[in-house]
Amino acid sequence: MLRDSLDYIHAHPEIYFKQEAKKGGYVCPVCGNGSGEDGTGVKLIKGQSFRYKCFKCDTSGDVINFYAAEHQLDNREAILQVCALYGLEVPKKKFKKIPRTHKHISSNAESVKNQAETEIIANDIIIAANHLRETDYFAKRGISYETAERYNCGYIEQWTHPTKRNANNIFPSPRVIIPTSSESYVARSTDDNKVPKMKAGTTSIFNISVLKSSSQHVVVVEGEFDALSIIEAGNDAIALGSTSNVDKLIDWLREKNIRPHLPLILNLDADEAGQKATDKLADALLNMRIQFYSVILSLKAVRIRMKAL
Numbered sequence: 001m002l003r004d005s006l007d008y009i010h011a012h013p014e015i016y017f018k019q020e021a022k023k024g025g026y027v028c029p030v031c032g033n034g035s036g037e038d039g040t041g042v043k044l045i046k047g048q049s050f051r052y053k054c055f056k057c058d059t060s061g062d063v064i065n066f067y068a069a070e071h072q073l074d075n076r077e078a079i080l081q082v083c084a085l086y087g088l089e090v091p092k093k094k095f096k097k098i099p100r101t102h103k104h105i106s107s108n109a110e111s112v113k114n115q116a117e118t119e120i121i122a123n124d125i126i127i128a129a130n131h132l133r134e135t136d137y138f139a140k141r142g143i144s145y146e147t148a149e150r151y152n153c154g155y156i157e158q159w160t161h162p163t164k165r166n167a168n169n170i171f172p173s174p175r176v177i178i179p180t181s182s183e184s185y186v187a188r189s190t191d192d193n194k195v196p197k198m199k200a201g202t203t204s205i206f207n208i209s210v211l212k213s214s215s216q217h218v219v220v221v222e223g224e225f226d227a228l229s230i231i232e233a234g235n236d237a238i239a240l241g242s243t244s245n246v247d248k249l250i251d252w253l254r255e256k257n258i259r260p261h262l263p264l265i266l267n268l269d270a271d272e273a274g275q276k277a278t279d280k281l282a283d284a285l286l287n288m289r290i291q292f293y294s295v296i297l298s299l300k301a302v303r304i305r306m307k308a309l
C-alpha cells in the first residue's frame with residue numbers, strides 16, 4: 001500500500017514541486033532556487049528516476065526528502081503529510097511514547113497552538129467568503145454563486161496553509177475555500193491540479209448535518225466539488241473528503257442515531273480505495289438498518305452530458 005503511494009508520488013513530482021517556466025527544473029521548495037530570472041532550480045540527479053538535487057542549498061533526495069527539508073520534519077512525518085497532500089491514503093501513524101514528565105507541558109503547548117490555528121481557520125473562512133465573487137472557478141465547475149454562498153464557500157487569492165503562515169519560502173497560491181465545518185476547510189487551487197488540494201483544521205465531512213434534516217435521497221461522495229455539483233442540481237449530498245473519513249461517518253450516524261428519510265446513495269470513487277470504503281460503509285449501514293443504494297457512475301460523464309444539454 002505504502003509502496004504504491006510512493007510510486008505514485010515519485011511518478012508525479014509536479015504535484016509537489018513548482019515547475020519553473022524557463023529552464024525546465026523545479027523551484028526548490030527549501031531555498032526558492034529557480035523561481036527568479038536565474039538559478040537552475042531542482043534537477044533530477046543524472047541516471048536516477050526520482051531523486052533530485054538543488055545546487056544552491058544542496059538539498060537532495062526524492063519528494064519526501066525535499067518536503068521533510070522544507071517543513072523540517074523527519075521522513076516518517078513527511079511521508080504522512082505528503083500522502084495527504086497527494087490525496088493518497090495516509091499510512092497509519094505509529095505514535096512515539098512521550099516521556100511522562102514532558103507529557104503535560106507539551107499537550108498544553110499543543111492546545112494553545114491548536115486554538116490559535118482554529119482561529120486562523122475560522123478567520124480564513126470569513127475572509128474567503130467576502131471574496132467569493134473574485135473568482136470564476138465555481139462558475140467554471142458549474143456551481144452558481146448562490147450555491148457557493150449557501151455553503152460559505154469563498155476565495156483567497158494569496159493563500160498559504162494556516163500552519164505555515166510564518167514560515168519562509170512558502171509560495172502563496174490562489175485557492176477556493178470550501179468549509180467542512182466552522183473550524184475546517186478544503187483549499188483547492190484554482191490553477192487546476194498544479195498544486196494539490198489541502199485541508200486545514202480537523203478533517204470533517206462536508207454538509208454532514210443534512211443527514212439529519214433531508215427529505216431526499218442524500219448522495220454520499222468523496223469530493224466536495226462533486227457534492228456541490230449534486231446540490232446545484234437540486235439534490236442533497238455530503239462529501240467524505242477522503243475515504244479514510246468513512247469511519248467518522250459511521251461513528252457519527254451511530255452516535256446521533258440518524259435515520260435518513262430515504263435510502264442513501266453511495267457514490268464513492270470507482271478506484272480501489274473508494275470501493276473498499278463503500279464496502280465498509282455498506283456493512284455498517286446494513287448493521288444499523290439504514291437503507292442505501294450503491295451506485296457507480298462517473299460524475300465527470302454526468303457533468304459533460306449536462307454541459308452538452
Ligand SMILES: [Zn+2]
Pocket residue numbers: 028029030031032033054055056057058059
Ligand atoms: Zn535549494
